Each structure stands twice: as C-alpha cells, then as structure tokens.
Amino acid sequence: MARLTSLHVISAQEHLRDQVAHALRAALIAGDLRPGMIYSAPALAAEFGVSATPVREAMLDLVREGLVEAVRNKGFRITELTEQDLDDFTELRAMIEVPTVGRIARLARPEQLEVLRPIALEIVEAARNHDILGYLEADRRFHLGLLALAGNRRLVEEVGNLRKRSRLFGLNRLAETGQLTASAEEHIELLDLLVTGDAEGAEACMLAHMSHVRSLWADGQQRPGGS
Template identity: 50%
Template sequence: MQHETAEAGRPRAEATGPRVPTARKKGILRDRVRNALRAAVVSGELAPGTVYSAPALAERFGVSATPVREAMIDLIAEGLAVVQPNKGYLVTEVSPKALDEVSELRLLLEPPSVRSAVPRVPEADLPRLRRLAQDIVTAAELGDLVGYIEADRVFHLTLLGYADNGRLLDVVSGLRAQTRLLGLAPLVESGRLVESANEHHHLLDFVESRDAVAAELLMHRHIGHVRTLWAAGS
C-alpha cells in the first residue's frame, strides 16, 4: 500500500507520464521555426513561386508539422507566403521594383539610426555585440544561409535597439523580411560571403571608437549590397 503523505518538508511526487510542453516552450519553438522559415525565404533556400507542404518543411527543419503550420500563419501575415488549399504554402515573389523600394527605405532609416545608436552603446555591451557579429561570420564560413540571415537579423536589430525607438525596429524588421538575397549561394561558393560577413566587425570597430559618422557611412554601403552584390551574386 502506498503512503498517502509525503516526507516532511518534501512535496509528494507527481505521477509519472509524458511531459507536456508548456505554453512558453511551444511559443519559443514557434518563434524559432518562424525565424528559420523567414530566413530561408529571404535567402532563397525556399524558392519564390514554389509550393511547400507542412510535412516537407517540418522534415527539412527537423520539427513536427504543427509548429511549421503555426509559424506559417505569421509568415502569411507578413506577406512571405500564401496558402495553397490541399497543397501547402506558396512562397511569394517580389518584383525588382519592390526590392528597390525596400532598399531605398532601409537606406533612409538604418544608417542615421546607427549613427544615433553609436554613442548610446554601453562599453559593457560590446563583447556581446562582437559575439553576435561572429555568429554571422561563422554561418558564412559554414555556408549556412539560413543561419547567416537569422544571425544578421539579430545583430542589426540589436544594434538599432540602442537608438531607443521601438517603432523603428518594427518597421526595419518588416522591411528586412521583404528583402530577397538570392545571390548569397554564389557568394558562398566563391568565398566572398565571409568577406561580406566581416563588415559587421568593421562596423563594431567604429562603434567601439565612437565614430558615429563612419559607422553611418559603412551601414549605407552595407545596405547597398542588398540590391547589388548579395541580390545578384555578381
């Protein structure tokens, strides 16, 4: 016969059984899958005009189909995909004109915001920013385009966060999702993606030296690659 009471000072053990993911864990997984899917669309690993099923995407990213379907709800809202009944999700195409407009808006917003952020970055935060920049370089060295896009997103939004403008972050995050960098694969093959990735360390050199003007100029050139070097792979 089992004891009805627990030992003094210790709670009674709960019945064993399968662990049920908490809402927080489910949310984290959905965020991770959504970010990976978004990065795959931006990098072109999920090709525009192609239909992908939830099971196929789940296998590709090593998760179950449920978080994929949940994440795709967010990407559909962002305009990155549309539902194809009984088939899956169609990755939307973006016209050259739309990409030009996105780049133009980013050039208007991000370089001056980086200039504003530079004097506000605490010295103690620089090592963390260096690690985020190195994540981009590491992904480039591995040829991991999805990892590259996501690491790049995290780095830039973190740096822009020091400008202390939440609405700016929302707008820039949306614009980055609308960008397409279909030329990254050829850059991996040529080894030039690592060179581009190292620009993030050069940017931090200017942040560290508090040279806000130089940081702004480098950021302007960096975004310019979106419609030239990174877009076409030329």
C-alpha cells in the same frame, strides 16, 4: 517532391507551429523551397512528420510576413521579390538605420558597443563556415542589438519586421563564392568606427553595407535556384 534537405522531423513535445515556421524559413533561405512554386500543407507535413494543421498555421505566419501567399485550393506560393521590392526595402531601412547609427556613434559608450563585437565575429565565422542560418541569426542580433542602443523600442520592432520581409533567399551559393564573408566583415568595420565615435564614417559604412546587401539579394535572385 524532392526531399528538402533543410527540413527535419519535429518532435511532438516542441511548439509545432513555431518550429515548423522556423524550418520553413530555413528551407527558403537554403533554396529548398523555390520562389514562384506552390507547395501544399499535406506534402510539407509529410516532410516534417507532423499533421497538416501546424504547417498551415505556420504558413499563415509566413503569409503575414510577406514570404508566401495563399493560393485557394492549392496551397501556398513562395513570394518572389522584384527589383522594385529590393530597392524599396533597401531605401526604407537606409532611411531608418543610417541616421540612427550616426546618433549611436555620438551617444553610445565604447563598452556598450564592445558587447556587440563577439556577435560581429560570430557573423564572420558563420559566413566562412557556410552556416547560413547561423549567419542570419547572428546578423539579426547584431543589427537589432545595435539599434536598441538608440533607446527606441518601436524603431527596433519596425526594422525587425522589415528584415523578415526582406529575408535573403538561396544564400548557399553566395557563401560558396565568398561574397557572404565580405559582407560579414563589414560588421567589424562598422563597429570599429562606432567605438571611435566617427559618426560620419559609421553612417557611410552602414549605407555601403546596405548597398552590398542589396547586391547580394539581386545576385541570389539571378542565379538558378535562387530567389
């Protein structure tokens, strides 16, 4: 198996299961682990420099997230997202997030929203620098932090779970073409609308942003090595 560029040797002092799971997600995002391919725990363990046990445990975490599936006596297959999967995830998130953003625009104070501006700028900077993991982490903090202003903890948890299942794979190529930067800049546009209290505009912007993300998923799937 080719060396996975996103993986690194993990020290014994760290929480191996969580660290391995994080590195596996990074490999998925970078496209180092290919959808439809089967990977064994011992082979991946050799790449990490750890025993197979934390790798199996981490893979089971990813099974629960829907990112991989167990294949008896062989290992784990990277899950492929279908067009229907993409549509379903987008529809579910839009049903939750679009009206919630409108409510936040009506109720949140400008100073509460401005706390998110450094994160929005961080998303853009990460996209421009092709820092895929940095982009996704900042994007997660922005969206979940924004939704938290609605005051519904369960809503935030549910969207967080949906985001895990709809993880963007193979984003390196999209970053290189500039598509990721265009999506990143939409966070600033959304925040500007929210600060001015434009609920209708914020809802429209959020829906357009999610449609853009949906197209990025599709583009990533259609490219060789994408998912």
